[in-house]
Amino acid sequence: MPFAADIGGTSIRVSMVDTRYDHYTLTEPIRFLTDPARGFNSAMDELAAGLKDLAIQNDIPLSSENIGVASAGPISMYDGTYDFSPNLPGWQGHSVSRALEEILGVAVYTAHDGAMGVLAESKYGQHPDTANLIYVTVSTGIGAGIIANGEIVAGRQSGAGEVGHMIVMPGRGSCNNGCDGCLEGVSSGTAIARRARALMENTQDGMLSNTPGPVTAADVVAAARAGDSLAISVIEDALEGLANGLSGLLAIFDPDVIVLGGGVIDGLGHWWDELLERTQHKALPRYKHVLPVSKTILGGDAPLIGAAVFASQQKEVYQA
Structure with a gap:
């Protein structure tokens, strides 16, 4: 049951998503404002704290699961680094994956929220x-x-x-x-x-x-x-x-x-x-x-669901 996060220009959400079956289940997301002006490091600290709280609430250790992150882009699917960030000013050159891995000590996989959304649609959408x-x-x-x-x-x-x-x-x-x-x-x-x-x-x-x-x-x-x-x-x-x-x-x-x-x-x-x-x-x-x-039909949860799918896929690759 991977941990998932969705970083938007306005708000950040974290949740746990069970993607093992033909349907998904999603825990109630923890939400807070992105506020890009406060700086990348401050936002990552709050995101990491939210993930820790989520793990405690669900009695699941963070170390047991990968973390998938969907983010407004442009952002690299390979290392989670912002190329330029028109809706997240000042975050250019920073890596979400690297920052969260340093704080949490677990594998983090990041991609554009659109890419995560299409993964969710391809598995759980109408098509x-x-x-x-x-x-x-x-x-x-x-x-x-x-x-x-x-x-x-x-x-x-x-x-x-x-x-x-x-x-x-x-x-x-x-x-x-x-x-x-x-x-x-x-x-x-x-x-x-x-x-x-x-x-x-x-x-x-x-x-x-x-x-x-x-x-x-x-x-x-x-x-x-x-x-x-x-x-x-x-x-x-x-x-x-x-x-x-x-x-x-x-x-x-x-x-x-x-x-x-x-x-x-x-x-x-x-x-x-x-x-x-x-x-x-x-x-x-x-x-x-x-x-x-x-x-x-997935509402605003498509990027979160896709982030969980992406994290699960990476876990399967590295466990194979």
Whole structure:
């Protein structure tokens, strides 16, 4: 029953996941804020403490199991080192695996949360054992995991899956890495909130002007559902960016299915049919009748589950 962690741009969760059977069981996750500004070492200390608490709560020694970690990327699947970290500023060059192994004294295996998500989908999602599967997580940032012909696509530097940096709408916003018009800069939770705040500088009208504190993506979604014109325009941009990105992925990979997950996808549930219609309109003719795009049934737990699957696979390799 491996230990698993999920490091996002907003929060970190730790849990234990039983992946021995055709179904999984997940302990109630321990959650705390990521707060990247406090520094990598401080975050790793709290993550290690959370894993220790989890082991005590479940009366299972940490030394008995591998640890799998899913993280917002880009991050190396080989040693858990951040290449650059637009949503975890200041963490570039640090290795999650190395840091946790030094603190805990057990093997730690780290990969991009998109890659972990696609592992979870391939085992426990609606499309198990699918040979060509893409999982896209849309949250604080946007990333993907890709299985092609039954194999995880890692890339030369294990950097495959950074679909958030595909250019989809030039001039409509940029990500924290400065990519103008990229998918993450248009359709992520960060982008939705940022775009709304920028538009609000030119008007004091609308529901969002009464929001206490900085406007969040959740605020924008709520205002759009209530009919606020500014919020609706931001959501329409996000949908258009996603449709552009998804139609591109369909053209490039010809997958059996693309599965979408993450907090933003949950928030955009009201516009799900519109997203599919926009994507189908932009996609190649072969997708005009059947569009292979669906929402995850694993909720926000896909990266955690995938991290546990990944850790179990590594244990099997080294015990063989």
